[in-house]
Structures are given as structure tokens and as C-alpha cells.
Amino acid sequence: MNLDAFAEFCAGHGVEVVEIDLTQPLDRQGPFNVIVHKLSDVIVDAEHDSQSQQFLANFQNYVSAHPGTVLLDPLPAMIQLLDRFASYRIMNWRICSPPYLEVQTPSDMSSIQKAVMEQGLSFPLICKTRVAHGSLSHEMCLIFSEDSLADIRPPCVLQSFVNHGAVLHKVFVVGDRHFCVERPSLKNFPSGPCDRKTIFFNSHQVSKPESSSDLTALDEQMPCLPPPSSEAIAALVKELRVQLGMALFGVDIIINLHTHTLTIIDINIFPGYEGVPQFFSSLLSHIESVLDKQTSACLQATGSPESTQTTGGPSAATTGL
Numbered sequence: 001m002n003l004d005a006f007a008e009f010c011a012g013h014g015v016e017v018v019e020i021d022l023t024q025p026l027d028r029q030g031p032f033n034v035i036v037h038k039l040s041d042v043i044v045d046a047e048h049d050s051q052s053q054q055f056l057a058n059f060q061n062y063v064s065a066h067p068g069t070v071l072l073d074p075l076p077a078m079i080q081l082l083d084r085f086a087s088y089r090i091m092n093w094r095i096c097s098p099p100y101l102e103v104q105t106p107s108d109m110s111s112i113q114k115a116v117m118e119q120g121l122s123f124p125l126i127c128k129t130r131v132a133h134g135s136l137s138h139e140m141c142l143i144f145s146e147d148s149l150a151d152i153r154p155p156c157v158l159q160s161f162v163n164h165g166a167v168l169h170k171v172f173v174v175g176d177r178h179f180c181v182e183r184p185s186l187k188n189f190p191s192g193p194c195d196r197k198t199i200f201f202n203s204h205q206v207s208k209p210e211s212s213s214d215l216t217a218l219d220e221q222m223p224c225l226p227p228p229s230s231e232a233i234a235a236l237v238k239e240l241r242v243q244l245g246m247a248l249f250g251v252d253i254i255i256n257l258h259t260h261t262l263t264i265i266d267i268n269i270f271p272g273y274e275g276v277p278q279f280f281s282s283l284l285s286h287i288e289s290v291l292d293k294q295t296s297a298c299l300q301a302t303g304s305p306e307s308t309q310t311t312g313g314p315s316a317a318t319t320g321l
């Protein structure tokens with residue numbers, strides 16, 4: 001996200017955008033009506049880095065001391081999406097997603113093979129890191145047989161690969177609005193175990209708009225799958241917003257080649273919104289909507305218009321958005 005461009009856009013609509021410096025006390029930089037943030041790096045690094053732990057603690061202390069400041073999105077909601085174990089449990093509840101298996105720690109091969117069978121997974125399997133953020137989270141592999149399960153590196157998620165005609169539908173959510181962009185994806189593979197060697201790949205590289213590789217080139221001629229219906233996408237986004245408690249996220253969707261079922265394969269925190277030309281206006285519209293609701297709530301609680309904040313007050317976005 002180009003923060004300078006967004007700040008200029010917002011200034012034209014009477015909203016001030018301030019970039020927060022996490023190395024400095026937040027009290028000296030505010031007050032803020034809304035904080036739009038992507039603290040994924042800080043949250044992940046806080047597990048092993050004392051400076052990140054302090055940044056995160058300072059941020060949480062500020063938010064706790066200023067309950068009137070709206071946070072987009074709440075930290076607990078974001079933290080669960082950084083963990084594929086947690087996000088896949090959400091995907092598996094009332095939402096169509098492929099069977100999956102959580103592999104917590106390295107264990108003997110027979111135990112993993114048994115768990116794969118018990119969970120109803122079918123080869124090929126796609127293996128993804130547990131942490132769903134950072135460059136390593138895009139490093140994945142396709143497993144074609146029980147013997148090749150030796151190639152996985154726990155903690156990770158094993159997910160049945162679903163043939164989908166090499167087309168990925170990326171849905172970008174901004175509050176009540178959403179946008180669907182088509183991207184290249186992995187080609188079809190024969191169902192069932194085979195002797196093929198494990199394929200290691202970077203999902204970001206495979207699904208770039210301009211991507212062209214052997215992994216995305218279909219081996220056979222096939223009719224194009226129908227795109228997902230706008231009604232189905234809208235219903236899915238509405239359900240996920242409730243389940244996640246978030247307003248800014250992305251969803252990776254495929255259409256099952258055999259059943260034509262809408263299938264979710266991943267959920268992403270505050271994605272790049274590449275290919276969404278209305279992103280700035282949609283984000284500002286959501287911010288104004290949130291502030292309007294806050295103003296109405298304050299009026300109902302106090303009955304005094306002087307106690308409310310306006311959309312013209314300062315808002316903020318952290319570095320790295």
C-alpha cells in the first residue's frame with residue numbers, strides 16, 4: 001500500500017493520515033480516531049525478538065488506554081490468521097474447504113500416514129507452513145505418495161489438492177465491499193498416489209498476474225470453468241466477516257473441476273489489493289462508516305454531541321501497509 005498516495009487521497013476528503021512510528025511513544029503522536037495497521041511482522045517477530053515484543057506491548061497498552069480508538073483490524077482476530085492451524089479450523093466450519101491435517105511436530109512416518117488416511121485426505125497433497133505470513137509462508141510443496149511424506153517439515157498443514165483448471169480467484173475484502181481478481185494457479189494432476197517426486201514451489205510466484213510456468217500450464221485441453229457467482233461470493237464474504245471479526249482480508253478460492261463447488265484454500269491478512277483500482281476509496285468509505293457508527297453510539301450513550309469525534313479528525317496507518 002502506497003501510504004503517501006493514500007494520505008493525499010484522504011486529505012482531499014477532509015481526513016488526515018499520520019504514519020505511526022512504533023519506536024516512539026504513541027501518546028505523543030495521537031490522538032487517533034482510527035488505526036489501520038498491518039502488524040503481522042511485529043507479531044511474528046515478537047515470538048523471538050525482544051524489541052518486537054516491546055513494540056507490540058506498547059501498541060497494545062495504547063489501544064487498551066484509548067478504547068475510543070477503532071482498530072482495523074483487532075489484534076486477536078489478526079493473530080488467528082497468522083496461524084494456519086487456527087484459520088483452517090475456521091475454514092472447515094460451515095465453509096467448503098479441502099480436507100486437511102495439522103502436523104504439529106516431526107513424528108514417525110507411519111503415524112503421519114495413518115493420520116492422513118483417518119482424516120480422509122487424498123493424494124496429491126499440498127503442504128504449507130503453519131505460519132501464514134512472511135516469505136517462507138509462500139514456500140509450499142506437492143506430495144504425491146506416502147513415501148514422499150518424508151519431505152514435509154513440521155509444523156505444517158497437509159491439504160488435499162483439488163483440481164481446479166489452473167485458475168485461482170482472489171477475493172479482496174474491504175468492509176462491506178469485495179472484489180474478485182482472477183490469477184494463474186497450479187495445473188491439474190491425476191488423483192491418487194503415484195511415484196512422482198515432490199514438487200517444491202513458491203505460491204506467490206505461481207499466482208502472480210504475469211506468471212507463466214510449467215506448473216500453471218494445463219497438460220490437456222479442457223473447457224473453461226464457470227466463474228464463481230457474485231451471489232455465492234457475497235454470501236461467503238458475509239459469513240467470513242462474522243467468523244473472523246475482520247474487515248480487511250483476502251480469500252483464495254478455487255472451483256472444483258469435478259463438482260464445480262466453490263472451495264476456499266486460504267485466508268490472508270490485509271493482502272496487497274493488487275488489481276483493485278477502487279481500494280483507496282473503498283478503504284476510506286469503510287473508515288468513515290466505522291466512525292459514523294462510533295459517533296452514533298457516543299450520541300446514544302451520552303446524548304451530547306460534544307462528546308463525539310468526526311471523520312475529519314486524525315486517523316493513522318502504520319508503516320508497511
